[in-house]
Amino acid sequence: MNPNTLPVIAIGTSRYLDEIKFSLNRQLHLLENEGLKLKMRELPTGKYTFLACNIDSNYLFKKSDPKYTIFKNYIAGVVSDIIIDQWEKTIIYDIICEECYYYNDQEKRKIYQFAQQYSNIKNKLGGFSLYNYRRNQIFYRLSEYLSGSQYLVIDGFIRFRLKEYIHELRRIIDSAVDDFLMEKEYDEFIMLLKCFVGIQEPGLDLLHITLNTNHVFGLYDQNKQNINNEYTGDLFLNRWHAEINQDDLLVSALISIAPRKMIIHCADDYNPKHILKTIQDIFGEQVEICNGCDHWCKQKENDND
Secondary structure: OOOOEEOOOEEEEOOOHHHHHHHHOOOOHHOOOOOEEEEEEEEEEEEEEEEEEEEEOOOOOOOHHHHHHHHHHHHHHHHHHHHHHHHHHHHHHHHHHHHHOOOOHHHHHHHHHHHHHOOOOOOOOEEEHHHHHHHHHHHHHHHHHOOOEEEEEHHHHHHHHHHHHHHHHHHHHHHHHHHHHHHHHHHHHHHHHHHHHHOOOOOEEEEEEEEEEOOOOOEEEOOOOEEEHHHHHHHOOOOOOOOHHHHHHHHHHHHHHHEEEEEEEEOOOOOOOHHHHHHHHHHHHEEEEEEOOOOOOOOOOOOOO
16 A cells, blocks of 8 residues: 555445445545545445555645545545435435335325425524434434544444434334324315215306405306305304304315306415315316406405405
């Protein structure tokens, strides 16, 4: 070995070898900017393949040297990215298979999709994204570990040194399961309502529905006559009662009316996605969303009162 070569950091892995090598080479400029040159050797050893990484320098230095800190953090940064961008998917799916064994394969895949949405969230908590929090958590542990060891087996490091990170992934999966169950209950509820609508005799050929930003709806027949009281009665008059949900009241009215076709008119700049999705899920092609008309959509906010 060249006497002026820094001691090796050996990265052992059972998977994602090509991705690790690609990332190490892609970020070479971080070392080159400091006048350091990376050297890599691939060493297969049974289950694991090791990448022996070192840097050449024109003078001998030790781990206490700032340049070793640069080299160590360079390795830690690459491995952190690989864990969170590649390994994390496998970890999440393995935990789901282990803890959600009572779900079938299709349901597990659905839970996995919800978990992926959570794990990729860039939403900021206190000005800092949860994604970056997990990445920095891994980086800190790696940097700390490499300060005392030159040999890193990623599989074992994740299992034994990243318990807080794994706990965070379990929390993500718990949230994913909650979302899956809520969606399942919603789908079953929508299916029940669709069956009920299917056996109803149509009460109107055409129904106009107006929705405004005060969360108040209006129901009008094909002659543009208001029919709210006919189908909602006293509940509509007492719509501000705390126990009455306007969305539920509207859905109940629509099921009672069972129109052949309905056109929904929303006030300008108002897009109540939740109730629109629910109505479309129940009534399907019977629903038309108005693109903006002068008669219904341009009315004042209190016109539904």
